[in-house]
Structures are given as structure tokens and as C-alpha cells.
Amino acid sequence: MKVSKSVCQNGESSWTLGARWVFPIDGQPLEHGTLTLRGGRILAVEPCGSRTPDTDIGNAALVPGFANAHTHLDLSGLRNKTPPRADFTDWLRAVIQHRRSQTREQIQKDIEHGLAESLASGTTLLGDIAAQGLSWPALCGAPLRSVVFYELLGLPRARAHQAWAAACAWVRQHRPTSACRPGLSTHAPYSVRTSLFRAAASLAQQYHLPLATHLAESFAELRLLTQQQGPFVTFLKDLGVWDSEGLVDKPETVIDLHAKASAALFVHANYLHPSTTIPQGATVVYCPRTHAAFGHKPHPFCEFLAAGVRVALGTDSLASNPDLSVLNEARYLHEEFPDLSGEAILRMATLSGAEALGWQDETGSLAVGKSADFTVLKLPNTDAGNPHDLIFSAAAAVDQVYIRGEKVYQADATAAAARLRTPSRRQP
DSSP: OOOOOEETTTEEEEEEOSSSSSSOOOOOOOOOOOEEETEEEEEEEOOOOOSOOEEEEEEEEEEEEEEEEEEGGGGGGGGGTSSOOHHHHHHHHHHHHHHOOOOHHHHHHHHHHHHHHHHHEEEEEEEEEEGTTHHHHHHSSSSEEEEEEEOBBBBBBHHHHHHHHHHHHHHOOOOOOOOEEEEEEEOOOTTTOOOHHHHHHHHHHHHTTTEEEEEEEHHHHHHHHHHHHHHHHHHHHHHEEEEEEEEGSHHHHHHHHTTTEEEEEEETTTTTTTOOOOOOOEEEEEEEHHHHHHHHHHHHHHHHHHHTOEEEEEBBOTTSSSOOOHHHHHHHHHOTTTTTTTHHHHHHTTTHHHHTTTTTTSSSSOOTTTTTOOOEEEESSSSSSSTTHTTTTTTTTEEEEETTTTTOOOOOOHHHHHOOOOTTTTTO
16 A cells, blocks of 8 residues: 655645445445545545545545434433334323423433444534533534534413523524534424424524424324314423414424524425425425335335435434434335445435535535545445445444544544555544
């Protein structure tokens, strides 16, 4: 393996990696391509033979860091404790009971555990729905990029007013940083008053914040909105928050109320009709394994993609999913939807998520000028007609994760030290 150092005209060192496959996203996969970095940014993405790599990582793939467009880090303590069940409101009761039993210190530990798991799975960008915005300190200090969505709940008028006042104060106190940006999340149509949806959209527009909401997540939600019947009525009465006058009448009303937000994310959308009009620039966030675990009817994401709607992937939380790996979400889709192209799946797991969260100018693809955020995947020792089959193989594994050109995760540091040598102090 040849190792050298390249010095640019401004005296700053550059570093070129070569790999069996490089996946830019905005272009075709490059067999034996190279990725050149300088100052934490991408200097070049080139085909085989254009540049001699300083480091050849061999049988591996370079892919953009994964973007998790929807998760709840504060629920990371619920792994295997609240399995999805047929009655969605029963599952919600278990999640609420857990939340109420946690101290702030326990919540922070769960957030940190979820963050560490996300990094280890190759995630370099995530959108976190945070009760009281509690994940902000941890994510501001984390190497990855993020959006912290402050969660608003309030169906009765008084609770909606309280939620609105708290959200306004939080937004004023939390300004964007180089790695962490604020957002808003109106929780769901069964927990948010119509006027609160409208007010949150106006606040998001005023501060140019992304706005997320759980929408059409269950059939029980549709029954509640259209008929004011079903298990949600009992659920809300038991919680002491039933107020039929505050409910929106259908999911499409929520979409209309969010239309003025600079960026809207409609999470789950399991029961949205495929012909539903999604505003330009908005995103449907699909959580494949959570959707499957609850036994929902087939998701309309393929129809949305065909209609030109942006669809991004999320993991939801460990309350409904075995892990926080966007790569595993993509693998599930690759296995369950063989007619869906690997290019489409990988884009949903990377650049589409970055676009949904407003970070597309910095990350989400391997493109000149963008931040050097990428994941190194070990590949199986097999051939494939389509290189995407290699990265979605169960044998492919996250080996290293880089953000701003700095390594933030190494699966096996001892093995990596024997395998890789590097030309500058910025590298492993």
C-alpha cells in the first residue's frame, strides 16, 4: 500500500482514500474510486485511475453518513420492554408510564446511550424528537449534526396555551450552532389542538425551523379524527385530556396547517392515502421496521416516491425498534421490496434525510465542498451485479465513521491500526 502526503497550494494537507466502491449518491457508484479530503471537507470524488490514493482501504465501501430523520433518543431505555402490540393505545400507555417514571438524570443517560449507538451504526445526522428539548445539551456536544425538535402536546385549550408559551421560550433560548439546530414537533393529531398546530407552524415559519409531526400513524387515529370513536377516546379520557372540540377533522388538515412551515416532516404516514397531496419541499418520513412491527397495512411510500414526494428513513425509538441503525432500515427495504432500486433506498437513507432536516448543503452526499461525513463499510468477499447488493448485505458492517474528516468511531481499533496507515495527523 502506497502512503504519501499531498500539499495544496495554500499549504494545507489533503488526503485521498481509495476503496472497492465509493457511493457519491448524486452520481453512479465508482468502482475503485477515490475520495480526497482537505480541511474537513471533500476536495474531490473521482473514478479509478484519476488519483493515486494515500490510503487504500481495500474491500470496503465509502458511503455518506446515514441520516436518521426521526428518532426519540430519550426512549433508549425501552429496548425490548415495550414491544409493539395490536392496540396502539396500549403501547402508548406503556411508553407514557416509562416517561413518568424516569428522572432527568436517567433521561440524559438514555439520550447518551442512544447517541452512542447512532454513531456506531454510521449515523452522522439525526432528527431527535425531544420532550422539553432535553437532548439539546448532549447533541450540541456531539460530533454529529442534528436537529432537536422541541415537542408540543396540548389538546385541551389550557394545555395548548401552556405548550405554546413553553415552545416560544425554548426557541428564543436555543439558537442554531454549527452542529445543532432547533426544530419544533407538534406531537400528533390526537394530542395537539388545531390552534396549536396553526401557531406552531407560524412560529416555525418565523424562525425558519423545520416542523415535524406524527401523522396517520394508526388506524385508530383515523377513527378518532373522522368519527370521534375508538380506543383513543378512552385513552384520552383516562389521561384527563379529552376535548373533542380541539381535534382536527382529518390528516389532510394537519398537512394544510403545516404548509406555511419552511420545512415540514410528516412522520410515519402509515395510513395516508397514496393520492394525498404533500406540499413541495415537505417530506414523508418512513420508519420501515416499526411500521412492520405494529402490523400496519402496506405503506404508501412507493406511491409517494413515484409521485415525486421526498421520502426519508427514520428508526423511531427503541420502544418500537430493536436498534437505531438506518442501515438496517435500508436493508429491510432491500429485502422486502426487491423491485425498489438500491439507488433509491440509499438516497432515502442519506441525502433525502439531510434535505428533510435542512442540512443538505453540508452533508448527505459525497460531493465537492461538503463536509467529509462518511461511513466505511466492510464488504463481503463476493461479487454482485449491483454494488448496492453488497452494502445492503447482512455481511456488510460499519467499520469506521468520519465527521468533518475526523474519525469518530472505529469498530475495532486494534485491527484497524494494523490495516491502515495515514498521511496526516487528522487521520486515524
